[in-house]
Amino acid sequence: MRALTWQGKKDVRVETVPDPEIVNPRDAVIEVTSTAICGSDLHLYDAVIPTLKPGDILGHEFMGEVVDVGPGNEKLKKGDRVVVPFTIACGKCFYCERQLYSACDNSNPADKADMSETLYGYQMSGLFGYSHLTGGYAGGQAEYVRVPFSDIGPIVVPEGMEDDQVLFLSDILPTGWMAAENCEIQEGDTVAVWGCGPVGLFAIQSALIMGAGQVIAIDHYPHRLELARKLGASVINYRNARVYEALIEMTGGIGPDAVIDAVGMESHGFSPDNLYDYVKQTVQLETDRPHVLRQAIYSCRKGGRVSVPGVYGGFIDKFPVGAFMQKGLTMRTGQTHVQKYLPMLLDMIREGKVDTTFLISHRMPLEDAAEAYRKFAYEQNETTKVILKPRWEQERG
Numbered sequence: 001m002r003a004l005t006w007q008g009k010k011d012v013r014v015e016t017v018p019d020p021e022i023v024n025p026r027d028a029v030i031e032v033t034s035t036a037i038c039g040s041d042l043h044l045y046d047a048v049i050p051t052l053k054p055g056d057i058l059g060h061e062f063m064g065e066v067v068d069v070g071p072g073n074e075k076l077k078k079g080d081r082v083v084v085p086f087t088i089a090c091g092k093c094f095y096c097e098r099q100l101y102s103a104c105d106n107s108n109p110a111d112k113a114d115m116s117e118t119l120y121g122y123q124m125s126g127l128f129g130y131s132h133l134t135g136g137y138a139g140g141q142a143e144y145v146r147v148p149f150s151d152i153g154p155i156v157v158p159e160g161m162e163d164d165q166v167l168f169l170s171d172i173l174p175t176g177w178m179a180a181e182n183c184e185i186q187e188g189d190t191v192a193v194w195g196c197g198p199v200g201l202f203a204i205q206s207a208l209i210m211g212a213g214q215v216i217a218i219d220h221y222p223h224r225l226e227l228a229r230k231l232g233a234s235v236i237n238y239r240n241a242r243v244y245e246a247l248i249e250m251t252g253g254i255g256p257d258a259v260i261d262a263v264g265m266e267s268h269g270f271s272p273d274n275l276y277d278y279v280k281q282t283v284q285l286e287t288d289r290p291h292v293l294r295q296a297i298y299s300c301r302k303g304g305r306v307s308v309p310g311v312y313g314g315f316i317d318k319f320p321v322g323a324f325m326q327k328g329l330t331m332r333t334g335q336t337h338v339q340k341y342l343p344m345l346l347d348m349i350r351e352g353k354v355d356t357t358f359l360i361s362h363r364m365p366l367e368d369a370a371e372a373y374r375k376f377a378y379e380q381n382e383t384t385k386v387i388l389k390p391r392w393e394q395e396r397g
Contacts (some may be wrong), residue, residue: 002371002390003057003142010049010377012370020138020146025072028150032083034163035062035140035366037386038086038171039197039266040311041220042269044131045373049313051115051132060086061170062140062284063163065335066154082154084147085338086127086171088137091152095225102127102335108135109147123337140170141369155342158350165349166197167387168356174341176202179309180210182332183258185278188213192247192256192299193233194223194292198359198385199309200373204233205354207260216250218243221381227359231301247299255301263292265308290316297324308333361383 003017018031038061043049063083066076076082089101096104107126108116112135116124120131129139139144142253147154157166176199183191191207193200196219199313207215208231217228218236225235236246247256248395293308298318300306324331363382364372368388375383389395 001143002366003138004366004388005054006044006052006056006058007054007301010045012129012373014367014369015055017055017057017142020144022068022070022155023146024148024150025070026145027070028066028073028076028154029068030062030064030082030140030145030147030154031168032062032064032140032143032145032390033144034064034080034249035390036167036170036172037058037061037141037369037388039173039199039371040130041373042377043264043311043313045377049131049133051136053132053392056129057138057142058129059139059141060130060250061167061172062128062145062169063157063167065145067127069150071152076154076156081157083157083169083342084128084140084145084150085153085169085174085342086128086130087129087153087335087338088135088148089152089339091339092148096152099337099340101152101337101339112136114180127335140387143366144299146234153339157345160352164357164360164387166346166356168343169338169342171336172198173202173345173354173356174338175199175336176204177206177308177341177345178336179203179262179307180206180212180306181259181358182309183207183260183305184330185212185258187211189257190214190216191258191260192216192296193241193262194258194296195230195262196221196228197262197311197380200260201227201231201359201384203260203262203307203309204228204231209353214250215330216256223381224384225373227384231356237247237388243295244299248255248350251301255299256304257301258297258307260301260307261293261296261310264308264312271303272285290319294318294320296327299350300327300360304329306331309336314346360387362386364388366390367392 063228066080087102088107089104090106093105104125113123127133215233
């Protein structure tokens with residue numbers, strides 16, 4: 001089959017690789033019909049996530065048709081159209097039974113789990129296409145994918161729904177929803193969102209659905225800010241304004257009730273602290289650039305809530321623990337418990353309460369995936385979301 005492989009920093013290539021096969025009784029094999037590039041894939045592209053190996057297949061946002069099912073899987077059958085969560089969960093461990101699917105104890109193979117246990121204190125769950133730290137699973141930017149524990153993860157798509165409507169159930173829609181849910185929004189709250197990429201935009205949409213009275217979007221790309229404005233957000237272009245001062249003015253001197261860092265470990269900007277982080281990250285004295293997280297904590301009102309869907313991989317410097325403690329803030333974060341939200345969000349899409357297609361800017365063949373990564377990395381104003389189509393020629397007639 002053809003698949004997008006990582007070969008080194010900023011070097012990804014579509015190559016011919018072996019087809020996946022059923023390995024365990026609860027496996028399924030999916031023929032991919034649509035797959036997308038996620039903002040967190042750029043952390044792999046930039047080689048800031050450790051343990052990648054040349055030849056690893058990338059991609060964790062995908063859907064397709066079931067072509068083979070293991071003998072222990074009683075949920076799926078051949079021919080089912082499914083969306084696959086990026087988090088791999090067994091469904092039976094201590095965490096899965098509490099719907100904390102992204103903390104699954106059994107999906108990261110034993111020979112891989114020691115790495116994340118050393119780094120984080122406990123092992124991570126498995127994730128598709130996201131380094132050997134998360135299990136080394138082949139990703140979905142490919143013609144076919146093996147899906148472990150496929151009786152727990154994938155959700156069957158009802159007839160009549162297009163790929164574009166449901167593909168983002170794999171990651172960014174539930175991630176944006178959980179980011180807003182972690183804000184514990186009360187009617188009329190003000191929520192500030194750093195980053196108007198796909199997760200940030202879905203977090204804005206979700207916060208408004210949950211009853212936020214004002215959502216303030218912070219970015220510097222004009223098109224992304226315009227998309228946020230169309231959703232109903234007020235906007236701050238951080239190149240034209242001092243973010244903290246603008247937030248204070250827009251909230252009557254109180255500050256946002258809740259803040260969302262939808263940027264993560266590679267925040268950009270020319271502030272002194274971000275330049276400091278960039279230098280330290282370059283010489284490997286720091287793993288992440290947390291300028292946005294610092295600014296969000298500093299800007300949040302006293303007693304407010306901090307939500308962090310943005311990916312962080314290791315250790316940060318100059319964390320404002322004093323501001324966090326003295327203001328009595330609460331923080332919630334984590335990889336998304338995708339399986340928990342799938343039925344509800346699928347119903348909301350079907351009922352027209354959630355739009356998932358407004359941010360799609362490009363549809364490209366899988367063979368052009370390397371160019372798609374380049375555009376997503378370097379043309380971010382114009383390239384809000386890329387969908388890759390392995391069946392491009394067949395679907396185009």
